[in-house]
Amino acid sequence: MIVKKFQAPTETEAILKAKDELGSNAVVLNVKTLKQRGIFRLFRKDVVEVTAALEENEFISNMNAAKHQPASPKAGSTFTAVVDEKLDVMNDSAVIEEKLDSLHNMLSQQMNKGGAPSPAVARAYEEMAAAAEKEPVSQEKQTKENNNSNFKYLQLIYNKLIDNEVNEKYANAIINEVSGSIKKEASIDSLLGCVYQKIILKLGEPVYMTKGDKPKVIMFIGPTGVGKTTTIAKLASYYKLEKQYKVAFITADTYRIAAVEQLNTYASIIECPVNVVYSVDEIAQSLEDFKDFDLIFVDTAGRSHKDKEQMLELHELRDMVAGLSDTFDLECYLTLSATTKYKDMLDITGMYADIPDYRLIFTKLDETCAYGNILNIRMATGAQLSYTTTGQNVPNDIEVINEQAIARQLLGG
Ligand SMILES: Nc1nc2c(ncn2[C@@H]2O[C@H](COP(=O)(O)OP(=O)(O)O)[C@@H](O)[C@H]2O)c(=O)[nH]1
Ligand SMILES: [Mg+2]
Structure with missing residues (x-):
């Protein structure tokens, strides 16, 4: 939404200015008289300030239309007609009394669209x-x-x-x-x-990974194809190359050979060891190998949240790691794609509801411009927000969630 203020000696002129600049679909939000104060009263007259608003896409289409055809002041728009009529009768005091109500109705019509x-x-x-x-x-x-x-x-x-x-x-x-x-x-x-x-x-205040006193196990959970492995590669590269932390990988995603290969490829580029675990019991031994590391990223299979058996296995894996809390800290990151429908996201978070204290990562922000689900899911789960990712490039396309940018985006940028 574009909101602009226009000043002129009279309300009529201020509305005309708004109409000229924003086009015929502009909505008048507010009219007020700015009284000159103090010494300025002697030199300047009072002015009328009109606040007008327009949906951004309408503004752009107005600009385009203006480029292609000469604008006619009475170009068949209902708003133009209403404003012109309003301007004609502006001096009628009885009508002035109705002014606000009619503006209100006009806006209601706009909104009712x-x-x-x-x-x-x-x-x-x-x-x-x-x-x-x-x-x-x-x-x-x-x-x-x-x-x-x-x-x-x-x-x-x-x-x-x-x-x-x-x-x-x-x-x-x-x-x-x-x-x-x-x-x-x-x-x-x-x-x-x-x-x-x-x-x-x-x-809420976003949270991000830090090194602790104990080695930290960072477990990535979430549906298939949302970008868990890619996000692990981005974060691991950052902590290994920028922070010089000791980083290792464990993958429990053995359903697809390509998944193990994918993680191996990233691991060999940044020179980190990888363990593959084929059953829940093997995770303890695998972690033992990495007890001198700072961060141990655990990649899980792209589980379908609708598959109860797979979900059970994931819970067992998580519980097994949580049971080793004397030696390891545990952080879980539920990874969701920002392009998923709200209803499906609720289904997904419902399936992970028993996992305590997971944090949220939203991937693929580059593929959507509606960020509402970030707020929806934060409010539905109460889980803390951590990272957003905006592309396939490792290690660049990731950042700690910028809550101010998200809030601005939700209000129209
Ligand atoms: N556009 C876009 N694609 C992404 C992003 N993160 C991951 N991907 C792509 O999504 C696909 C699945 O990623 P992957 O990490 O294998 O998902 P996983 O099954 O959850 O491990 C790959 O093609 C990634 O390159 C992102 O932020 N934006
Ligand atoms: Mg994967």
């Missing part, structure tokens, strides 16, 4: 309206105007979250929390700031 208002926004609005009615008549109108604009802003923010595939349940929860604490008169910027902070709080 994307479905009904969010229950949380509707509830917030009803509560605000009820509170306004209790106020003295003189304040009621002002409060109603403020409520209308807060309602519009919240709905725009809610729509953006839904666009980015934040699940409705969590989008409503965030809007609920924000609407409980907003002041009567809030700007789009302060509401965005408030929602941004809530999202950052919900994403």
